[in-house]
Amino acid sequence: xxxxxxxxxxxxxxxxxxxxxxxxxxxxxxxxxxxxxxxxxxxxxxxxxxxxxxxxxxxxxxxxxxxxxxxxxxxxxxxxxxxxxxxxxxxxxxxxxxxxxxxxxxxxxxxxxxxxxxxxxxxxxxxxxxxxxxxxxxxxxxxxxxxxxxxxxxxxxxxxxxxxxxxxxxxxxxxxxxxxxxxxxxxxxxxxxxxxxxxxxxxxxxx
Amino acid sequence: xxxxxxxxxxxxxxxxxxxxxxxxxxxxxxxxxxxxxxxxxxxxxxxxxxxxxxxxxxxxxxxxxxxxxxxxxxxxxxxxxxxxxxxxxxxxxxxxxxxxxxxxxxxxxxxxxxxxxxxxxxxxxxxxxxxxxxxxxxxxxxxxxxxxxxxxxxxxxxxxxxxxxxxxxxxxxxxxxxxxxxxxxxxxxxxxxxxxxxxxxxx
Numbered sequence: 001x002x003x004x005x006x007x008x009x010x011x012x013x014x015x016x017x018x019x020x021x022x023x024x025x026x027x028x029x030x031x032x033x034x035x036x037x038x039x040x041x042x043x044x045x046x047x048x049x050x051x052x053x054x055x056x057x058x059x060x061x062x063x064x065x066x067x068x069x070x071x072x073x074x075x076x077x078x079x080x081x082x083x084x085x086x087x088x089x090x091x092x093x094x095x096x097x098x099x100x101x102x103x104x105x106x107x108x109x110x111x112x113x114x115x116x117x118x119x120x121x122x123x124x125x126x127x128x129x130x131x132x133x134x135x136x137x138x139x140x141x142x143x144x145x146x147x148x149x150x151x152x153x154x155x156x157x158x159x160x161x162x163x164x165x166x167x168x169x170x171x172x173x174x175x176x177x178x179x180x181x182x183x184x185x186x187x188x189x190x191x192x193x194x195x196x197x198x199x200x201x202x203x204x205x206x207x
Numbered sequence: 208x209x210x211x212x213x214x215x216x217x218x219x220x221x222x223x224x225x226x227x228x229x230x231x232x233x234x235x236x237x238x239x240x241x242x243x244x245x246x247x248x249x250x251x252x253x254x255x256x257x258x259x260x261x262x263x264x265x266x267x268x269x270x271x272x273x274x275x276x277x278x279x280x281x282x283x284x285x286x287x288x289x290x291x292x293x294x295x296x297x298x299x300x301x302x303x304x305x306x307x308x309x310x311x312x313x314x315x316x317x318x319x320x321x322x323x324x325x326x327x328x329x330x331x332x333x334x335x336x337x338x339x340x341x342x343x344x345x346x347x348x349x350x351x352x353x354x355x356x357x358x359x360x361x362x363x364x365x366x367x368x369x370x371x372x373x374x375x376x377x378x379x380x381x382x383x384x385x386x387x388x389x390x391x392x393x394x395x396x397x398x399x400x401x402x403x404x405x406x407x408x409x410x
Binding site: 070072077079091092095096101102124129131132134135138139141142143145146147148149150152153154 | 330345
């Protein structure tokens with residue numbers, strides 16, 4: 001059994017930053033909010049949630065990389081690649097407490113700050129402005145999802161690729177090519193070609 | 208008045224509120240009518256209103272290479288209105304058009320904020336509808352990923368059969384991302400299947 005990633009003070013600091021981004025919180029409020037959360041640690045290539053299970057957590061990635069995908073016939077369609085600061089979960093399953101159709105899987109050793117469904121209900125009731133915070137988190141999730149929906153509906157494969165690389169320059173190294181290709185809805189062959197073009201372009205840019 | 212009752216029923220399905228608690232809302236919502244083809248939201252403009260659709264239907268689309276790509280179809284008893292732009296304050300990427308004559312109740316962003324601040328119950332309502340926006344959005348994305356065009360067509364018509372009568376075929380085809388010819392073919396095949404099924408049921 002591999003050693004799970006260790007939680008360091010820098011992780012706790014990062015978690016505070018991520019939470020504080022949704023709504024300004026005093027030090028006390030932040031400590032209070034963290035009481036509702038739990039830390040979860042995973043090795044690389046571990047399933048956080050399987051198809052058919054009910055999602056019990058809302059997660060923020062504090063460190064690592066998580067992939068969300070749906071099994072369609074014989075292929076896995078990647079829906080999300082979440083790194084530090086991103087929220088990831090099986091949304092419909094969590095919100096409706098019904099079996100998930102998607103799978104969550106780590107691609108790196110990962111540390112999550114998570115809130116269980118039960119703790120969420122408590123926080124909504126007892127945490128100051130809990131309902132507001134809940135709404136703002138959902139709003140943020142909606143906006144991100146809508147951006148992606150629009151991109152996928154309106155951009156060409158090449159535009160999708162370029163836009164992603166521009167916004168996430170380090171991810172080309174970090175994410176296995178097949179997952180990134182699936183996320184961008186690009187055939188692996190096309191992906192290799194676009195990647196090569198991109199490398200040549202950035203080399204030229206350096207001169 | 209009837210429209211407001213409809214809205215109250217919708218709200219009460221999500222969160223129990225007394226008549227007195229619902230009352231502040233009535234001063235903030237305005238009834239509006241849109242003729243078929245009229246725009247509720249224009250791409251490039253910031254949306255500051257949310258609409259509760261009492262009657263009629265809407266079509267969300269964007270324009271690319273002079274073509275309208277239909278991305279969503281919205282029916283009665285739904286809250287809509289360029290939600291992303293409403294949330295971000297950025298110009299809308301989509302148009303929202305009345306697909307039939309529409310009666311809607313609308314509320315301004317600033318008034319909705321007031322309502323949220325007035326009572327934690329309203330804040331809760333806001334959280335629940337935002338969750339519903341997210342669910343709807345995610346379902347839309349999953350459908351497009353997991354279904355073949357034929358499966359998506361069948362899924363859509365099993366759930367929204369009446370739309371075959373209500374919506375122009377070209378919009379439905381665009382929404383399902385298939386050519387109008389393919390749409391006609393699938394529709395014919397679907398009807399045949401339905402007839403066969405009802406015959407088997409009777410025997």
